[in-house]
Amino acid sequence: MDLIKAEDISYSFKEYDEEGNVTGARTAVDHLSITVPAGTFLAVLGRNGSGKSTFAKHLNALLIPQEGTVYVDGIDTSKAKDMLLIRRNVGMVFQNPDNQIVSTVIEEDVAFGPENLGVPHGELEDRVYSSLEKVGMSEYASNSPTKLSGGQKQRIAIAGVLAMKPKAVVFDEATAMLDPKGRREVMAALKKLHEEGITIIHITHHMEEASEAERVIIINDGKVVMDGTPQEVFGNHAEAEKYGLRAPNAVLLRDMLKDGGMRLGEHIALDEKELAMQIASHLRGGEDD
């Protein structure tokens, strides 16, 4: 079942001069089509200004395509009466941890979304606590969010989304402002949601994060230009580099070894553990895999 289906969608932003007159338009999403089956972990890559975020904002009706149609769980996002249902189904976590917290107490912040959906009190409490539990922040429930680290704040934002029981969560560069520890925390929470069957759309500039996804797409000039498993996309990194991307370090090292004459077999290891295993067994036994 396709949870998200974008059919030939386009969106452009108007450009204005200093007096506020429209001087032109910049196309951000250009006849883009994609389907995302329920339960997928999809990574979206592309250079700054490629249209990734504009595309993402279409997934929960923050933007409505100017051309084409987006369906979320079978519902056309341009039908205004279903907006609330769409927003409930697709949650969003944004880049800046400080811009997403609205309350002075963490549990109230997490309750903000479901409360607005009219969830009755008893259930509300259950949802808040089980969401905080899932992101590992239960012990902070009655604290103020001001003293949290960036990674912890992002996990609160994720809990706030979870409390609305979404079918999909879009992470729009949600790890970009975090330190390595915060990034690991958010990635762990993200993977946990995926294991529970929630569809994940993760926009990132970190190739190592993207290589953990099931499917990777590259957006360039508002179009999907590459689409495949991380192995397929990064295995062809000469192509990916055209769109301003770089392969993960493991792939680069593998290439250097290959150029030097070492034959490591067909499988492309994306992370260091896998690659170390491949190299070690190759050097010891001389076998190909």
Next chain:
Amino acid sequence: MKTIKLVLENVSYVYNPGTIYETVGITDADLSFESEKSYAVIGHTGSGKSTLLQLMNGLLSPAKGRVLLDGEDVHAKKYKIKKLRSSVGLVFQYPEYQLFEETVIKDVCFGPKNLGYTPEECLELAKEALRLVGIEEDKFDQNPFNLSGGQKRRVAIAGVLAMNPGILVLDEPAAGLDPEGKEQILSLLKTLRETKKMGIVMVSHNMDDASGADEVIVLDKGSIALKGSAREVFKEYERLAGLGLDVPFAMRMTRLLRSRGIDLPDCFDNEELSKALLKIYKR
């Protein structure tokens, strides 16, 4: 470009001293920064990195210890703090959010204007700075808000470069940029050091980026936990892991391969590692 030396002598800083909100910013820091050299400052959130940067150009004054620019105490009564501000340029995190003027060129002129340069001099300095960061002349009169993210960031850096600092301090200059934009910023910093003899101090969360610096400074809870060449510092794998930090990719790989019985020397980057591995392979 002027060659300068900035010394932090036993510097400490405490936030909200004497209140229940008292928190340590920096404790007993002894550090020295010079033109032409590059430094990477690493440490997790809250380790004191930003406090350190603000002490370096006088935005904060130490509770204890001295900050010396070419031997002069910058917090002495008669010292003109502008001298420090123009010598040690500070680029904050996400500096593009601080662009405010109507045109690119006006924005970059703002710094030198405040240092008392004539309008003609300001224009010269601004043009030179924009040329350095690779912003073409046709963009000078554009509204900075119409530029791409990477371009905006380079304009913001040009705003600091236009003051001709001897040392440039940047808080995570590559955060949020795509790989291409990141490479451009890192190669710009390299050019500034090589051709302009500028000292570069960079806060980074990326160990592979930090490994390119001459000296790596590791902060933890406001104290200097480790300091030395990148090779020395990143050898301390266990110590860094304990601080929630990492080492560059090639060094992690080297460790993993050793644990699998491959006899490798210390390898610092992919090039060294692939050479060492190929040597074993061909044996």
